[in-house]
Each structure stands twice: as structure tokens, then as C-alpha cells.
Amino acid sequence: MSDAALIHARGLLKRFGDLTAVDGIDFDVEKGEAFGFLGPNGAGKSSTMRMIACVSPPTGGALSILGLDPLRDGPAIRGRLGVVPQLDTLDNELTVRENLIIYARYFGISRKDARARADELLEFVQLSDRAKDKVEPLSGGMKRRLTIARSLVNDPEVLLLDEPTTGLDPQARHVVWERLFRLKQQGVTLVLTTHYMDEAEQLCDRLVIMDRGRIAEEGSPAELITRLSTREVVEIRFHGDMPEIDAGVFNGQVARVESLADRILLYTDDGDAVVPVVHEKLQPQSVLVRRSSLEDVFLSLTGRTLID
Amino acid sequence: MAYAFRVYESWLMGYRRTWRGSVVSSVLNPVLYLTALGIGLGKLVNRGNALGMPYIEFVAPGMLAVVAMQIGTFESSYPVMASIRWTRQYHAILATPLRIRDIVLGQQMYVASRVGAAAGIYLVALVAFDAIRSPWAVLAWPVAILLCLSFAAPVSAFSAWLTNEEGFNALFRFGITPLFLFSGTFFPLARLPQGIRELAYATPLWHGVDLMRHLTLGTPQLWPALGHVAYMLLWLAVGLRLAERTHTKRLIT
Numbered sequence: 001m002s003d004a005a006l007i008h009a010r011g012l013l014k015r016f017g018d019l020t021a022v023d024g025i026d027f028d029v030e031k032g033e034a035f036g037f038l039g040p041n042g043a044g045k046s047s048t049m050r051m052i053a054c055v056s057p058p059t060g061g062a063l064s065i066l067g068l069d070p071l072r073d074g075p076a077i078r079g080r081l082g083v084v085p086q087l088d089t090l091d092n093e094l095t096v097r098e099n100l101i102i103y104a105r106y107f108g109i110s111r112k113d114a115r116a117r118a119d120e121l122l123e124f125v126q127l128s129d130r131a132k133d134k135v136e137p138l139s140g141g142m143k144r145r146l147t148i149a150r151s152l153v154n155d156p157e158v159l160l161l162d163e164p165t166t167g168l169d170p171q172a173r174h175v176v177w178e179r180l181f182r183l184k185q186q187g188v189t190l191v192l193t194t195h196y197m198d199e200a201e202q203l204c205d206r207l208v209i210m211d212r213g214r215i216a217e218e219g220s221p222a223e224l225i226t227r228l229s230t231r232e233v234v235e236i237r238f239h240g241d242m243p244e245i246d247a248g249v250f251n252g253q254v255a256r257v258e259s260l261a262d263r264i265l266l267y268t269d270d271g272d273a274v275v276p277v278v279h280e281k282l283q284p285q286s287v288l289v290r291r292s293s294l295e296d297v298f299l300s301l302t303g304r305t306l307i308d
Numbered sequence: 309m310a311y312a313f314r315v316y317e318s319w320l321m322g323y324r325r326t327w328r329g330s331v332v333s334s335v336l337n338p339v340l341y342l343t344a345l346g347i348g349l350g351k352l353v354n355r356g357n358a359l360g361m362p363y364i365e366f367v368a369p370g371m372l373a374v375v376a377m378q379i380g381t382f383e384s385s386y387p388v389m390a391s392i393r394w395t396r397q398y399h400a401i402l403a404t405p406l407r408i409r410d411i412v413l414g415q416q417m418y419v420a421s422r423v424g425a426a427a428g429i430y431l432v433a434l435v436a437f438d439a440i441r442s443p444w445a446v447l448a449w450p451v452a453i454l455l456c457l458s459f460a461a462p463v464s465a466f467s468a469w470l471t472n473e474e475g476f477n478a479l480f481r482f483g484i485t486p487l488f489l490f491s492g493t494f495f496p497l498a499r500l501p502q503g504i505r506e507l508a509y510a511t512p513l514w515h516g517v518d519l520m521r522h523l524t525l526g527t528p529q530l531w532p533a534l535g536h537v538a539y540m541l542l543w544l545a546v547g548l549r550l551a552e553r554t555h556t557k558r559l560i561t
Binding site for chain 2: 089092094103
């Protein structure tokens, strides 16, 4: 199994002085899958990504990428990866198209091929009409799409995306998701970090949840939700102080109660059966039944919300 | 080397936006300086023909050396820091098969081209000002490039090592400006007190000035010339080595 893995990590460790950013994690990314690192800021996701991108030597443990050793074969590995960094590293003073061409040249692609590839990729990320414009005035979503286009110039086998939609408005986010989904269909292996549950649910076949440098759980989004949460969640808000709620009053219908700063969550497989009891026993300001999400999984694992 | 050329190419691509301004200043600067120094200041420095030659012949190679040093220092200061910290282009490059060594060499190749062009223009201006006595002066052109790089390489190491741009003020104020004034550029080193003179000998600038002056005056001697070249090469080699190290420390974390 793990011999065929494109990325293989055992006991992977990264320390910066006294700080342990990645604390001995194991994972395998298989060919063609979309694999996610999910977790709050500081969980060690970006450090892991930088190690995979061969720009951060591991402090300990084993890591192989495409069957190669990142310490010895960094340049060879990087030639087969595409990287979408968390902070855009586009050249603001060049045009959209020039950014792609110069990047293709870094990979040793001939000028003629680089120009053709640039036009093809601009088409793919729907930026053809901006080809001759400078990068600077582009919107955040357009810059992200250009960064994604740039990461594809070398036809990568694995695409690394560090928080690909952070800071984008919902519409721009959906455009990015849709393009990434197309890439996945074309067989590109995606490795991404996110702190958005909906993003992980949208894009990932399999993911690990990271917290404080460790992997807390691993599985498919649906699997994690089934295993670690319930089918539905009832969210209750109150006008004044929040009451203490005992799961017992719901006749075994509520598996778990979670009190947050502004609301109480009831984990249940049948929200509609719980709502009347809530209205009868408590005086809520509002009651909402929703599907359980990865956010709930994270909450049940760590007792904390994802973005706090 | 082929890899470093790709980095070089990207610097050139960026330069295409600003080349007009820099060409104007590389033509205008020598004309202004040579006029001011040759006609104005020279009369004072060279009272009673103390130098044994027209002042412009004395100061011209000094100015060429200073220009080479300034280009080397400046082009390896803010632009390098920008590529690491502000535009983050070096991070972008490190997501490709290129290595730290290619980044360092490619940038130095670009500096070499910049000084090559500027020094070429300068030498032509010197001929026009009748400041050159010998065809040996042709060799002042590669010497100017070498001198430039003997500053550019260690300065790029320094720029990668710095954590903020304040360090550049110190570099220019306490490093480059005193060198500019006290390295035999405007008056012979012999007029400086002992101690300061030795300090000047230790920097690559004086070696460049002395060698270029002998070339433009047509009085080069083999062994001193080789010594000067070797000394500048040493600064270049150590500078490159340090640059690779500081860039690695900054970019591979």
C-alpha cells in the first residue's frame, strides 16, 4: 500500500528552536486522491506543506515524495510538483501572461512552449481577457486563479495548495473549488490545507485533522462525521444567560451537548424530534437544525471551534 | 549554470520596465561628474601639477571604479531583500527545480550585465573627455565588472542576512561612503595618514582603482595587476560562498 504512495511520512517531525510545529505525524497520500490537512492556525499544516515542498528540511522522521528523498532530490521533486503558497508570490510588476511565461522558464520550458502553455492555462482559469494586464490591480480571486495557473505550468503530478481560498469571497471561492475539482478529475493528486470545514468537505477524498502538531483523526469527510459526530445538530441561541442542559432530558435522543460562548449545540440523529422538546423545556431565542459538518468533528475532538 | 541563467532571465524581464531611466543616468552621471571634477575641483587638488598629470586623467579611472562599486552594492541590496521579503520572488523560484545557488548566481549575473553596460558607456565618455592615455584602458572594462562583483557578492550575502532594511543605512553610511572618498579615487592614498591608508588597502575598491588607473594611463605591471585581480576574485569567491549560506538560512527553514 504505502509503497505506492506518492507522499509517505512516518514520525515526521519539525522543530523551530523550542517550538515543535509538527510532532511526529504519519500519513500517506495515494495517487489521484485529494488529501487534506485540516486544522486551526498553528496546527502544523503549513509546516508540513513546506516540508513536502522541499523548502523545509524535516527535523526528524521519514518523508518520501514521489519515491524520492526531499533532502537529496529536492530540485528533482520540485520539478514534478505544483505549489500554490498561502501568500501569493506573483510578480506584481509583470503582466498576467508574463508571470506564467517566466515561471515556465524556471522549469526549463522553451520560450515557444511557455507562451503556448501560458495561453492554455489562462483559458483554464478564465483569465484570458486579462492576459496583458498587470497583476497588481487584479482582485484576490483572480490572483489566486493566476497562482493556480502558474502552479500548473510544469504539468505537475502533485499539486500542493496551502489554504487556497483563505481571504476570498464566497463567489470567488466557488470558482476556485470548481477549477480544482476539474483538475482532480483529470487525475492530478491534490494536497491541500484549510481551516474551512466546507472546503474540506467539498474537495477532499480523505483528510487528517491536525491539532497542535499532531494528527487527531484521519478518514473521509463523511466517515469522520459519522464516526465522531451525529447526523444532525440542533443549534440553540438564548436571549440572556444560557441554561445548563443535561442530555438526559431528551430521552436518549441527544448524544452530546456542547456549550459555546454564544450558543448551545445538541448532537442528535433526529433533529426534528429534539426541537419540540427544546421549545417545551427551554425558552430559546432561536432554534436551528442543520447537517453535521467537519466543524462539529473538530469541536468534538478538541473542544474548540476551528477559527478562534 | 544553465539553471542560473533562468534566474538571470527573470531579472532581465523585470529590468525591461526600468531600463530607460537607468540608461539616461549611466550616460548623464559620467558627463556631470567629469565636468565638475575635471574643470572645477581638479584645479584645487592638482595645484602646481602635484599629480604630474591632468586631474581628469587621475580621477577618471577612480570614478569608473566608484560607479562599479555603487552599482554592485546597490543592485545587491534592496533588490535582494525585496526578492526575499517583499515581492517574495525567491520563494516563488524555490517552488521550481532551481536551487539557492542558482538564485545567487543568476542575480550576480544580472548585476554583471548592469555594470557591464554602465562601465562601457563610461569608458566611451572618458575617451570623449580625452581622459584616457592608452589602449590598455580596454581592460579596465572587465576589471570594472570584477570590482563590481567583489562588492555585489558579499553585499548580497549581507542583504539576505539582514532582517530589516535599516542595516542598509549603516552599510552605505559607514561602508560605501567612506570608501568612496578615501580609496584613492579623488586624491592619492599617499596623502592619507598611516592606519587609514592600510584600511583602504584592505578593501577591494582601492585595488580596482589602482589597477584601472594603471590601465587607463598605460602603465600596468604584470605582478601588481595579478595581485589586484586575485584580491578582488577572493572577495567575490568568499562573497558567493557567504551569500549561498545566508540565502539558505533565510529561505530554507
